[in-house]
Amino acid sequence: METRDLQTFLAVAASGSITKAAEVVGRSQPAVTRTIQDLEAELGFELLHRVGRRVQLSEEGVAFEEEARRLLMSFTELAARAKKIASGKGRILQIVTTSAIGTGLIPTAMAELKNVELPHETHLGQFLPSSVAQEVRSGRAEIGFSSLPLDTPGLDVLRLYSAPDVVALREDDPLAKLDVVPLTAFAGRRLATLLNPLRFQLNIDRALAARDIEVGPVIRTNIAYGALQIVRQTGVAAIIDPLTAYGLSQPGVVIRPIDVTILFHWGVLVAEKRPLRPVAQALMDAVEAVAERSIAGFKKLDPGLAGQLVTDHVSGKNHGTEI
Numbered sequence: 597m598e599t600r601d602l603q604t605f606l607a608v609a610a611s612g613s614i615t616k617a618a619e620v621v622g623r624s625q626p627a628v629t630r631t632i633q634d635l636e637a638e639l640g641f642e643l644l645h646r647v648g649r650r651v652q653l654s655e656e657g658v659a660f661e662e663e664a665r666r667l668l669m670s671f672t673e674l675a676a677r678a679k680k681i682a683s684g685k686g687r688i689l690q691i692v693t694t695s696a697i698g699t700g701l702i703p704t705a706m707a708e709l710k711n712v713e714l715p716h717e718t719h720l721g722q723f724l725p726s727s728v729a730q731e732v733r734s735g736r737a738e739i740g741f742s743s744l745p746l747d748t749p750g751l752d753v754l755r756l757y758s759a760p761d762v763v764a765l766r767e768d769d770p771l772a773k774l775d776v777v778p779l780t781a782f783a784g785r786r787l788a789t790l791l792n793p794l795r796f797q798l799n800i801d802r803a804l805a806a807r808d809i810e811v812g813p814v815i816r817t818n819i820a821y822g823a824l825q826i827v828r829q830t831g832v833a834a835i836i837d838p839l840t841a842y843g844l845s846q847p848g849v850v851i852r853p854i855d856v857t858i859l860f861h862w863g864v865l866v867a868e869k870r871p872l873r874p875v876a877q878a879l880m881d882a883v884e885a886v887a888e889r890s891i892a893g894f895k896k897l898d899p900g901l902a903g904q905l906v907t908d909h910v911s912g913k914n915h916g917t918e919i
Contacts, residue, residue, distance in 0.1 A: 698720065761858040
């Protein structure tokens, strides 16, 4: 399997056509078809299905497309890094993070690194938590910031934090007049929240079910910033993570605590037994300082408890109390 094979597959996936992909990569149509067949033989599963004159990815093909893109990106970055090293400009700082941390905390923290010698180039990638762990474990990233719980074999959790989830309301909402919003106020009410049934949303659902609260129609989004925009434009209430809520304030939107504590956990990940460079250490300290002064209910926890969070999340224990 060569990089050219992956480029050919990605061209087919993007265009939905063998003919168009051949034009993009500058190869003949039979050569593209043969490349896909050889890839399928090597991988042991079908990548494509024919639908009329077009092709579409199989379920396995969709999963492989993500891996192929990541692999090609790594090769591209490797070439770029080699050029930087040859020119004497040293290593790149590779940071990976989930969306909430990457938008709610990291930009402010980076702005505070004024007395730190920064590398010539810094890369900041935003991924799902499982991908953050994978990028750090593989060595493609030096440091990761992710929501937890997260299974972390091969990783060290250097910092562990918590803060309660909150509700975002448009300022003309009657609930905005309250200092603390009761969870029961959402009974029968239209609600926006996050699209993740096994992580963030699971804790919300457990808290509602424990009190026999049935909400009205629900709008789910995979990015909390999108939920803030939905609040602003539609007037629905949104239960979101505290990092996004306090880090990305929106005009006309207010943030209020909920009378039931539903904790959001996050932390800092590095590859096991891999020391941090001073610049990465400084970024980690700056992120913590920003969170401590800006997030209501912020607490620093023992990083050794990160594994316990996984067990408690599955069992449903401690989702509403400090550990």
